[in-house]
Amino acid sequence: MANTTNTTFKNTALDGFDSAFNSGTLEIRSGSAPGAGNTATGTVLATITAPADAFAAASGGTKAKAGTWQDASADATGTAAHFRMVGGSNIIEGTVTVTGGGGDVTLDSVSITSAQVVTLTSLSWSI
Numbered sequence: 809m810a811n812t813t814n815t816t817f818k819n820t821a822l823d824g825f826d827s828a829f830n831s832g833t834l835e836i837r838s839g840s841a842p843g844a845g846n847t848a849t850g851t852v853l854a855t856i857t858a859p860a861d862a863f864a865a866a867s868g869g870t871k872a873k874a875g876t877w878q879d880a881s882a883d884a885t886g887t888a889a890h891f892r893m894v895g896g897s898n899i900i901e902g903t904v905t906v907t908g909g910g911g912d913v914t915l916d917s918v919s920i921t922s923a924q925v926v927t928l929t930s931l932s933w934s935i
Contacts, residue, residue, distance in 0.1 A: 813935075818935045819865075819867065821935060822866035822869070822871035822935060823865065825862075825933070826863055827864050827898070828895045828896065828934050829895035830858060830859070830861060830895070831857065831858055831859070831860050831895075832858045832895030832896075833855060833856070833858070833863070833894050834857075834877065834894075835891065836852070836856070836879075836891055836915065836920070837850035837851060837889065837890050838850040838887055838889055839889065840903065841891075841892070841901040842901070843901065846890070849891055850889065850890065851886055853884050853926070854879040854920060855868075855879055856879045858873075859874070861874060871932060873928065876927070877928035879928070881924075881925070882920050882921065882925075882926050883922065884920070886911050886920060887918055887920070888915060888918040889904060889918075890903055890904055891901065891903075900933075901933060913927060913928060913930065914929045915922060916929055
């Protein structure tokens with residue numbers, strides 16, 4: 809039998825992201841993600857510091873970013889392929905794409921040039 813949870817529980821669990829990742833670091837990287845907790849791979853193309861109040865309250869079993877997440881000056885040139893978000897000892901990794909591309913997070917562009925502005929357009933998790 810599969811476990812099931814109600815939306816209230818899902819929202820409560822997702823709201824734990826606030827304490828884990830507020831003011832955390834989100835790195836946009838080239839190459840494939842190694843799997844959360846493993847040694848980071850790829851080149852860091854952009855580094856975004858999450859706002860102190862980084863997420864909206866969970867609703868309907870989904871948690872989304874709040875506010876503007878941006879790197880004013882990209883670290884390197886390359887094609888964004890995955891992200892690694894770190895808050896203390898908490899790590900989340902996933903795919904990166906442009907709006908409409910189906911990735912875990914979306915950027916204004918996956919083609920990044922050193923020193924360009926990189927904007928995260930969406931980031932959300934559902935359970």
